[in-house]
Amino acid sequence: MNLLNGTISKYKSLTKKLICIFLCAISLFGESGCYDMKELDDLAYAVAIGLDIGKTNFLRMSLMITLPLTQGSSGQNQSSGGDNSGGGNSNSDSSSDKKGKDESGKEAGGGEKGDGEKSDGEGVEGKEGETDQEKIPEKPLSKLVDVITVETPTIFAGINILNQMVSKQITLSHVKLLVISEKLAKKGIDAYLHALVRNREIRPDIYIAVSKCGTEAFLKMVNPILEDNPAEYFNLLFGQNNTGFMAQSQLFDFYFHNETSGYYQQPVAAYVNISNINSMDDLKAEQSNFKEKGRKYPLEGDYLAGNLPVTRISKTEAMGTVVFLDGKMAGILDGEHTCFYLMLTGKYNYANWSIPDPRVKDRFVVVSIKSRRIPKIRVDANKDKPVVTIDLKLEGDFMSIQSGEPYEHQPEIIEKAISDLIGSGILKMLKTLSKEYKSDIIGFGKYAKMKFLTTKDWLNYNWKDKYTKAAFTVKVDMKIRRTGLMVDTILRNDSREGGIRE
Amino acid sequence: MKTNRASIGKWEMICLLINMVCPKLFLNYQRETVEIAGTAGWIFTIFSSLLSFFIIYIIISLYKNFQGMDIIDIGEAAAGKIGRIISGLLFTFTLLFIIVVFLRLFAENMKTISLVLSPISFVLLLFLGGMVAAAYFDVNTIAKFHGISMVFFASIFLIILISAVKYYDFYNMFPIFGNGARSILYEGLSGISYFSEFMVVFFIAPYIKNYKTFKTGGLIATGLITFFLTVGSLSYISIFPYPGSLENFLPIYQTARLISYGRFFQRIESVFLFVWALAAYLYLGTGFLIAVKTFSKTFGMKHYKALIPAFAVIVFTLSFIPENLIKTIHLETMFFRRYSFITAFLIPLIFFVTAFFRKHKMVRKKTIPEEETA
Numbered sequence: 001m002n003l004l005n006g007t008i009s010k011y012k013s014l015t016k017k018l019i020c021i022f023l024c025a026i027s028l029f030g031e032s033g034c035y036d037m038k039e040l041d042d043l044a045y046a047v048a049i050g051l052d053i054g055k056t057n058f059l060r061m062s063l064m065i066t067l068p069l070t071q072g073s074s075g076q077n078q079s080s081g082g083d084n085s086g087g088g089n090s091n092s093d094s095s096s097d098k099k100g101k102d103e104s105g106k107e108a109g110g111g112e113k114g115d116g117e118k119s120d121g122e123g124v125e126g127k128e129g130e131t132d133q134e135k136i137p138e139k140p141l142s143k144l145v146d147v148i149t150v151e152t153p154t155i156f157a158g159i160n161i162l163n164q165m166v167s168k169q170i171t172l173s174h175v176k177l178l179v180i181s182e183k184l185a186k187k188g189i190d191a192y193l194h195a196l197v198r199n200r201e202i203r204p205d206i207y208i209a210v211s212k213c214g215t216e217a218f219l220k221m222v223n224p225i226l227e228d229n230p231a232e233y234f235n236l237l238f239g240q241n242n243t244g245f246m247a248q249s250q251l252f253d254f255y256f257h258n259e260t261s262g263y264y265q266q267p268v269a270a271y272v273n274i275s276n277i278n279s280m281d282d283l284k285a286e287q288s289n290f291k292e293k294g295r296k297y298p299l300e301g302d303y304l305a306g307n308l309p310v311t312r313i314s315k316t317e318a319m320g321t322v323v324f325l326d327g328k329m330a331g332i333l334d335g336e337h338t339c340f341y342l343m344l345t346g347k348y349n350y351a352n353w354s355i356p357d358p359r360v361k362d363r364f365v366v367v368s369i370k371s372r373r374i375p376k377i378r379v380d381a382n383k384d385k386p387v388v389t390i391d392l393k394l395e396g397d398f399m400s401i402q403s404g405e406p407y408e409h410q411p412e413i414i415e416k417a418i419s420d421l422i423g424s425g426i427l428k429m430l431k432t433l434s435k436e437y438k439s440d441i442i443g444f445g446k447y448a449k450m451k452f453l454t455t456k457d458w459l460n461y462n463w464k465d466k467y468t469k470a471a472f473t474v475k476v477d478m479k480i481r482r483t484g485l486m487v488d489t490i491l492r493n494d495s496r497e498g499g500i501r502e
Numbered sequence: 503m504k505t506n507r508a509s510i511g512k513w514e515m516i517c518l519l520i521n522m523v524c525p526k527l528f529l530n531y532q533r534e535t536v537e538i539a540g541t542a543g544w545i546f547t548i549f550s551s552l553l554s555f556f557i558i559y560i561i562i563s564l565y566k567n568f569q570g571m572d573i574i575d576i577g578e579a580a581a582g583k584i585g586r587i588i589s590g591l592l593f594t595f596t597l598l599f600i601i602v603v604f605l606r607l608f609a610e611n612m613k614t615i616s617l618v619l620s621p622i623s624f625v626l627l628l629f630l631g632g633m634v635a636a637a638y639f640d641v642n643t644i645a646k647f648h649g650i651s652m653v654f655f656a657s658i659f660l661i662i663l664i665s666a667v668k669y670y671d672f673y674n675m676f677p678i679f680g681n682g683a684r685s686i687l688y689e690g691l692s693g694i695s696y697f698s699e700f701m702v703v704f705f706i707a708p709y710i711k712n713y714k715t716f717k718t719g720g721l722i723a724t725g726l727i728t729f730f731l732t733v734g735s736l737s738y739i740s741i742f743p744y745p746g747s748l749e750n751f752l753p754i755y756q757t758a759r760l761i762s763y764g765r766f767f768q769r770i771e772s773v774f775l776f777v778w779a780l781a782a783y784l785y786l787g788t789g790f791l792i793a794v795k796t797f798s799k800t801f802g803m804k805h806y807k808a809l810i811p812a813f814a815v816i817v818f819t820l821s822f823i824p825e826n827l828i829k830t831i832h833l834e835t836m837f838f839r840r841y842s843f844i845t846a847f848l849i850p851l852i853f854f855v856t857a858f859f860r861k862h863k864m865v866r867k868k869t870i871p872e873e874e875t876a
Contacts, residue, residue, distance in 0.1 A: 449676045452677040
């Protein structure tokens with residue numbers, strides 16, 4: 001009897017354990033999702049979203065979708081193409097080039113006109129989109145992607161419509177770039193930003209850019225040459241930090257600066273466009289803004305995307321920074337001013353600068369300038385007119401001394417020239433930002449709010465208004481550290497030929 | 503505290519308490535501190551934690567006289583059988599309320615971030631399954647699970663916070679006093695409710711090895727909880743600028759989404775999801791087990807396990823009462839986080855003090871006749 005009881009109790013205990021294990025297993029496996037199961041092959045991966053003002057509806061949304069099968073077999077396609085034209089890449093590139101030449105010139109022209117002045121009104125924009133429509137290439141230049149465009153009242157309604165058209169379900173979890181047209185940026189993008197941040201598929205680290213031309217045209221003209229994966233292409237292009245000509249604006253920063261815009265900082269976005277230049281013969285001096293800066297010739301930062309003095313297969317360009325004010329585009333900074341913006345926000349890495357030689361006319365000293373420390377910024381917010389003091393510490397290495405002057409032994413001459421160039425440039429940029437654009441993209445507000453004890457006091461101070469009256473003092477401390485692989489230059493008699501010693 | 507079932511050591515006790523109090527870091531705690539005190543949310547956390555530490559110290563000191571007893575026994579010692587029933591029902595209902603609200607919260611959050619298309623009943627059942635399975639184990643076993651898992655949770659939590667270092671901007675902490683001293687001090691008083699789950703210590707007390715373990719374990723756990731809550735709040739305020747930080751939901755998940763180093767180390771929120779589900783199982787399982795045990799003890803039932811299926815059905819049904827996620831959050835923040843300190847600290851304190859004086863009175867009564875006869 002005892003034996004039977006023991007066996008029954010053992011059996012009960014075993015049953016309970018099995019029930020527990022079963023419950024745990026069901027719970028754990030269930031968490032991996034049954035209802036939400038999605039096969040990777042059944043998804044269409046969007047890598048870029050373009051938002052523009054619609055012709056028949058509020059929004060014209062373009063999605064760049066990768067064609068993974070094409071990517072996987074791109075090598076084969078290229079080699080078969082090579083049979084016809086003697087080289088895989090050259091075949092696809094030359095066709096792209098041709099198409100680019102046909103379309104890009106017109107598109108850039110459209111971009112110039114489309115300054116968005118007409119788009120202040122609410123609602124559907126009527127014929128706004130028509131001019132762009134005529135210039136958009138039929139197919140994307142890259143064979144690795146497809147660009148589909150829809151007119152829709154909202155982003156996710158658009159996705160719904162597109163899902164009806166596309167055999168696979170569109171997912172936004174691999175989106176790397178959000179391009180907003182200049183027209184829409186000027187009208188205001190708040191309504192669409194919230195949708196993007198609320199959605200769990202869209203990553204907070206996607207890049208934000210504003211395009212002078214229509215976004216559909218821009219996305220169709222994207223034609224990565226050195227990178228097969230379009231998502232990685234956007235990552236590399238917009239994530240690079242070695243020129244200083246473009247602000248890396250990601251959704252996280254953009255959104256939170258936009259949300260807190262009246263509070264202390266305004267957002268920025270990268271500026272992109274389609275190249276205006278089809279051959280070097282097309283180059284004009286007006287494409288650079290050097291004259292506005294009082295220069296006799298353009299320096300490398302005196303350009304904006306679309307006007308770069310470059311000819312190449314891929315016609316899309318990124319240079320400059322778009323300044324926002326309360327969710328609307330307020331202005332643009334060129335490459336040089338973008339560099340200054342990056343320096344002041346502590347995001348500047350390094351870049352090569354051509355500095356006009358202070359002793360020899362029409363000669364340059366090329367210096368690779370790095371940030372030595374995070375800039376020290378103090379804001380005296382006690383008065384009605386805040387005083388901003390900036391202490392910027394930079395260092396650099398000589399890359400080239402065209403005139404052959406012995407600056408290696410007198411670096412202070414170049415240090416002063418650089419300090420003056422950067423210092424005056426920063427002051428000019430800050431004046432534009434505070435007086436003209438009225439937008440604190442540097443975030444001086446965050447230094448100012450340190451002086452206040454409570455949020456209420458800070459809000460009462462009304463930084464947005466005070467910022468427009470701010471006075472700025474900039475001190476640039478530049479140090480030349482290294483001279484490259486040369487420590488001296490032996491002067492030849494004719495070494496300064498062409499240059500006039502001052 | 504000298505019963506043969508007493509096998510919970512200091513480590514298990516500390517881990518259990520941390521795992522019970524800190525899961526709110528995965529839910530909504532950081533945002534709530536910002537809502538209360540603005541950019542001074544972290545100061546609010548420190549202030550309310552110090553207050554909690556002080557109260558916990560008093561209660562732990564008073565417990566010295568009631569070793570081996572849980573809060574039901576102490577209720578009985580304070581007010582007899584009625585005291586036992588009142589305290590038992592009060593704590594059972596409080597624990598059930600927490601379980602119901604948190605079960606729904608965990609399920610809703612899981613639905614928001616992962617199981618989007620699954621019906622809420624399905625997600626609730628998944629958590630319920632884990633919770634019920636945990637309840638079939640004993641307190642000692644659960645405590646050991648806590649002991650093992652806490653290191654894992656803490657590591658992942660800290661790894662997420664450290665990995666997001668490039669997003670930290672300590673200027674976000676200014677203005678330093680945020681919504682003002684009043685909101686920090688006044689709201690900080692009810693802020694001790696964030697430590698409410700600490701009350702499980704009054705139920706697991708008989709399982710703890712000895713009073714010294716109970717005291718040091720309780721105080722160390724409070725210190726570590728303060729550390730985790732403060733670090734969580736501070737990092738959140740530094741990463742998400744105010745007032746944008748008021749919009750966010752699931753702060754650690756949002757922080758994990760930001761992490762991206764190169765092509766491979768990114769999208770680590772999937773790891774967070776795993777840790778989060780495990781923490782939810784342990785939290786709900788422990789709370790549910792204690793609720794069932796408290797109820798059975800209150801009415802003198804010998805076998806609490808028989809109650810588990812019935813309680814599971816009740817919890818599952820009640821969790822459908824809130825209409826939506828916002829109302830569930832509202833239930834948690836407006837009721838539980840404002841008033842739970844009454845059940846968690848105030849009533850136990852009253853029981854302890856009453857029982858203490860009653861015990862002294864009885865001792866005096868006993869000794870006086872002895873002296874008289876002598």
